[in-house]
Amino acid sequence: MTTFTRRLALTAVATAAFAASLPALAAEKVNLGVSIPAATHSFMGGINYWANQAKKDLEKQHKDLKITIKTAANAPEQANQLQDLSTVTKINALVVFPFESAALTKPVAQVKAKGAYVTVVDRGLTDTSAQDAYVAGDNTAFGKIPAEYIVKQLGGKGNVVALRGIATTLDNERMDAFNAVLKGSPDIKLLDAKYANWNRDDAFKVTQDYLTRFKQIDAIWAADDDMAVGVLKAISQAKRDDIKIVFGGAGAKDMVKTIMDGKDKRIGADVSYSPKFIYDAIKLTAEARLKGEKLPATTIIPSVLITKENAKDFYHPNSPF
Amino acid sequence: MPPEPQTPPPQPEAAAATAAAAHRSEARPRWTERLHGLGPVIGLVLLCIAGTLLNSDFATVDNAMNVLTRTAFIGIIAVGMCFVIISGGIDLSVGSMAALIAGSVIMFINWAGPASGSPLMAVMMGAVLAVVLGALFGLAHGLLITKGRIEPFIVTLGTLGIFRAYLTYFADGGALTLDNELSDLYAPVYYASLAGIPVPVWVFVIVAIIGGVILNRTAYGRYVQAIGSNEQVARYAAVDVDRVKILTYVLLGVCVGIATLLYVPRLGSASPTTGLLWELEAIAAVIVGGTALKGGAGSITGTVVGAILLSVISNILNLTSIISVYLNAAVQGFVIIVVAFLQRGRR
Numbered sequence: 001m002t003t004f005t006r007r008l009a010l011t012a013v014a015t016a017a018f019a020a021s022l023p024a025l026a027a028e029k030v031n032l033g034v035s036i037p038a039a040t041h042s043f044m045g046g047i048n049y050w051a052n053q054a055k056k057d058l059e060k061q062h063k064d065l066k067i068t069i070k071t072a073a074n075a076p077e078q079a080n081q082l083q084d085l086s087t088v089t090k091i092n093a094l095v096v097f098p099f100e101s102a103a104l105t106k107p108v109a110q111v112k113a114k115g116a117y118v119t120v121v122d123r124g125l126t127d128t129s130a131q132d133a134y135v136a137g138d139n140t141a142f143g144k145i146p147a148e149y150i151v152k153q154l155g156g157k158g159n160v161v162a163l164r165g166i167a168t169t170l171d172n173e174r175m176d177a178f179n180a181v182l183k184g185s186p187d188i189k190l191l192d193a194k195y196a197n198w199n200r201d202d203a204f205k206v207t208q209d210y211l212t213r214f215k216q217i218d219a220i221w222a223a224d225d226d227m228a229v230g231v232l233k234a235i236s237q238a239k240r241d242d243i244k245i246v247f248g249g250a251g252a253k254d255m256v257k258t259i260m261d262g263k264d265k266r267i268g269a270d271v272s273y274s275p276k277f278i279y280d281a282i283k284l285t286a287e288a289r290l291k292g293e294k295l296p297a298t299t300i301i302p303s304v305l306i307t308k309e310n311a312k313d314f315y316h317p318n319s320p321f
Numbered sequence: 322m323p324p325e326p327q328t329p330p331p332q333p334e335a336a337a338a339t340a341a342a343a344h345r346s347e348a349r350p351r352w353t354e355r356l357h358g359l360g361p362v363i364g365l366v367l368l369c370i371a372g373t374l375l376n377s378d379f380a381t382v383d384n385a386m387n388v389l390t391r392t393a394f395i396g397i398i399a400v401g402m403c404f405v406i407i408s409g410g411i412d413l414s415v416g417s418m419a420a421l422i423a424g425s426v427i428m429f430i431n432w433a434g435p436a437s438g439s440p441l442m443a444v445m446m447g448a449v450l451a452v453v454l455g456a457l458f459g460l461a462h463g464l465l466i467t468k469g470r471i472e473p474f475i476v477t478l479g480t481l482g483i484f485r486a487y488l489t490y491f492a493d494g495g496a497l498t499l500d501n502e503l504s505d506l507y508a509p510v511y512y513a514s515l516a517g518i519p520v521p522v523w524v525f526v527i528v529a530i531i532g533g534v535i536l537n538r539t540a541y542g543r544y545v546q547a548i549g550s551n552e553q554v555a556r557y558a559a560v561d562v563d564r565v566k567i568l569t570y571v572l573l574g575v576c577v578g579i580a581t582l583l584y585v586p587r588l589g590s591a592s593p594t595t596g597l598l599w600e601l602e603a604i605a606a607v608i609v610g611g612t613a614l615k616g617g618a619g620s621i622t623g624t625v626v627g628a629i630l631l632s633v634i635s636n637i638l639n640l641t642s643i644i645s646v647y648l649n650a651a652v653q654g655f656v657i658i659v660v661a662f663l664q665r666g667r668r
Contacts, residue, residue: 045494
């Protein structure tokens with residue numbers, strides 16, 4: 001028993017000593033690894049753009065910072081790259097946008113076990129002890145803001161249909177937040193919500209079928225700016241003029257431009273969920289580690305309503321998204 | 322350039338090849354063959370009845386036109402795929418190929434519109450470019466498979482990645498979008514109607530008829546079936562196997578090109594998600610339509626019905642909400658298996 005207590009005390013002292021030495025170590029040089037999914041759709045194209053932008057800006061500002069970016073086409077590939085970053089590149093800090101939450105929890109935990117500081121972005125891990133910090137967009141606001149906007153614009157009365165993304169917990173979170181707001185307005189009817197996979201073609205088809213099925217639709221929540229493109233095409237093909245609002249999401253540059261110019265009166269607003277949060281996550285992590293500091297456990301990049309008034313703050317013409 | 326399909330063959334050998342292809346179907350009584358061939362039609366009729374019962378809007382002309390128009394892309398590709406599969410090959414790259422062609426055409430039109438000073442000319446040249454690119458990609462597949470002696474599965478698995486990666490690269494991870502004015506000019510190709518029937522449906526019908534004629538009424542069609550049935554026998558019968566095979570991939574490439582030139586005006590943009598999984602939809606349409614994956618025999622009519630059947634399923638799922646949205650893909654899977662069951666025993 002006494003040996004056990006002594007051993008425990010020793011471990012505690014050793015840990016404390018190690019923890020105390022960490023900031024000193026980190027203050028010297030930061031070798032930061034960034035692991036993100038490949039640019040297979042517009043949003044990920046934006047993530048890639050902003051990650052590279054962060055590398056360019058931050059390496060210029062800080063001499064002691066080196067950033068290595070790896071992109072993966074699927075979860076197993078990302079796990080391999082994490083291993084390489086840890087053993088070959090010998091990173092001491094990691095910013096990771098996991099392909100899948102569950103599959104990457106172990107690989108990220110291994111990187112952390114080797115002493116790297118880990119910031120997880122957007123898609124969380126299933127075990128939060130595998131991370132030091134978490135930076136994400138606000139999915140609840142992503143569903144809540146459009147619902148509030150639609151309720152207000154329709155004066156609390158009308159028919160709404162929704163297009164969902166891909167069946168994931170993230171999508172459920174948005175849909176639940178949307179439904180929660182509508183619950184407060186019994187005269188707004190959500191006619192149906194179908195998956196269109198964050199894809200223009202699928203959104204086009206799903207909208208065509210909505211238009212066949214429902215004779216009066218006041219607002220369509222497209223839940224993504226890519227899907228909104230398909231929605232608008234299907235509406236103009238069917239020559240329907242009952243739809244007063246088409247609400248996208250994420251603040252793609254074309255959509256923000258449309259709002260800025262007031263080109264389409266159905267598109268009066270959007271909700272921000274910019275891939276720029278990867279830039280913020282890299283910047284926050286790099287600067288904190290350079291000073292030997294830690295990030296707060298959770299940082300939520302707020303999603304806000306984009307309207308004609310503030311649209312220019314969200315317009316990034318050089319980004320692919 | 323590959324030779325014309327109608328190149329007259331040495332007659333006796335042709336007869337032998339035809340006999341090799343026909344051998345299997347004659348060994349079985351005609352009426353059972355007919356009945357099995359009806360599987361997809363029965364499936365489609367049952368689905369349509371179910372659709373009408375579930376939602377009265379299903380049986381409207383507008384909805385039928387929507388479904389047929391969206392079937393046109395996969396249907397046209399499936400007609401080409403039918404030739405490749407009957408000859409014993411496969412092409413996994415058609416979705417990526419369509420995406421890359423769409424992207425290339427959009428870039429070309431955006432460049433040629435202002436450069437040539439004639440937007441209409443630019444759009445027409447873009448449409449031609451779609452078909453030419455398709456034919457060239459198909460030719461590359463055919464050459465690698467026959468002269469390079471690589472399995473079709475491997476060649477097209479490779480190009481599946483190559484085509485999509487290049488589109489992602491050209492699009493810088495985002496989307497390639499047709500300039501507005503040019504987009505308006507091109508739009509009628511998808512949105513206009515002739516005699517109340519949308520243009521893509523007309524094109525689909527024409528491609529299917531031409532496909533049917535080539536497969537069933539020309540020597541080339543017989544060779545395709547003979548090679549799929551028994552390549553060795555076809556070789557002994559002096560069929561130029563390589564040339565016939567190359568041509569099946571070129572035909573498929575042309576079909577992908579035609580499908581893409583109809584697809585581009587729909588949304589006027591191409592992104593890395595364009596045409597995702599089209600290869601599986603096209604292959605499913607061919608197989609559901611009664612063509613054996615091993616090759617040797619198949620029909621264009623079946624393929625057309627198969628393609629329509631697949632889009633009717635998702636249409637019905639969109640028009641109703643009795644099944645949890647999480648199970649949509651499962652419903653599609655069940656219907657595919659049931660239809661395949663209805664026509665089992667063909668091989």
